Amino acid sequence: MTRVLVVDDEKSVRITLREFLQDAGYQVTVAEDVTAARQLFQSGIFDVVISDIAMPRISGVELLQEIRKGSPRVQVIMMTGQPTVETAAATVRAGAFDYLTKPVSEEAMLRCVGNAAKLKATEDEQVRVAEKAERQHKQLLENHARLCELETLRDNLTHMIIHDLRAPLSIVHGYVDLLKGSAASMLGKDEIGYLNTILININRLNDMIGSLLDISRLETGKMPLNPRACDVAALAKSVIASFDSLVGDRHLSLESASELVMASCDEEITRRVIGNLLQNALKFTPKDCEIRVAVSHKNSMVRLEVSDTGPGIPAEYHGKIFEKFGQVARTVRQYSSGLGLAFCKLAVEEQGGQIGVASDVGKGSTFWFTLPVL
Ligand SMILES: Nc1ncnc2c1ncn2[C@@H]1O[C@H](COP(=O)(O)OP(=O)(O)OP(=O)(O)O)[C@@H](O)[C@H]1O
Ligand SMILES: [Mg+2]
Incomplete structure (x- = not known):
């Protein structure tokens, strides 16, 4: 529901505006001057403000300037009973959504508030989309950094493993080879077959370790090439x-x-x-x-x-x-x-x-x- 704040020192205006805006489905709050409006603004959230220009002590233009500065997406409609070129120019300069001359017809006011509310909703949506995109971008960057970290971890781990695997593997290979040679006469056909399978797989492991080492050398520019x-x-x-x-x-x-x-x-x-x-x-x-x-x-x-x-x-x-x-x-x-x-x-x-x-x-x-x- 669009939240509207009406600021006017004339009670009749406040009552009339509140009535027909509420009938049109808006959530309406009223303030009798700029000081009251400031207080309400501090504690509540509004989408559209309708403010009289000439009010005792502080002018509505001052309120307009404050709102545009502090809450730039809130749309402010200015009203006046004594329209002058100067006040019109001042409100436009200060970023008013519209400038209406009293008495304002119900129809004109509803049209104006409707347009202001639409603009506010569009800008809010743009901000929401931008914030969501920003969050997603941040999340993507975090995920990417995490992936890079994991990749480095995997590479370091792989590097460590392949270095540590090579030596014991060559010892295993040596002993299996020795066993196959020296104990062949004592072993049956099946056992020789088992030893051959062990040797084939040791060779496969060695090849894999070799490939990993070569890849790692190429990645770090440490592969000696002889063109x-x-x-x-x-x-x-x-x-x-x-x-x-x-x-x-x-x-x-x-x-x-x-x-x-x-x-x-x-x-x-x-x-x-x-x-x-x-x-x-x-x-x-x-x-x-x-x-x-x-x-x-x-x-x-x-x-x-x-x-x-x-x-x-x-x-x-x-x-x-x-x-x-x-x-x-x-x-x-x-x-x-x-x-x-x-x-x-x-x-x-x-x-x-x-x-x-x-x-x-x-x-x-x-x-x-x-x-x-x-
Ligand atoms: N000629 C091909 N036809 C179909 N798929 C292929 C062919 N060449 C490679 N591939 C696919 O690409 C993958 C990667 O190939 P790659 O040579 O890097 O690894 P690998 O052959 O699986 O293992 P390795 O080469 O380390 O023994 C293969 O696992 C296979 O899925
Ligand atoms: Mg291959």
């Missing part, structure tokens, strides 16, 4: 050859431009990037898929693509999979840690290239990266 002239097509060919045993029934092909173009990059790191992309194509696609590796060059960049006709990746994951531990939920497999592409992205970007994916669910994926031509 030199590199024939990316030849490199791709040799990586493909090393995956021979995993290809199975898939059709794996390599296409490259006939002209030799050398990239400037660290060969070992780039080999691992190609290896990761190829490994993914083999790991995440069915056995009868086609995998195509293509090397080309354009605008002083060498481009390598690994395309497959596998399940594809939903668009909402295209960014996420390049983050640490980022995986597409439904394709998460055992022994898949979500670190390969994070390593690839850091390694490619560190060498001045770019990396990305184009993929349609159900049709396949093309992972690509570029490196600068030498």
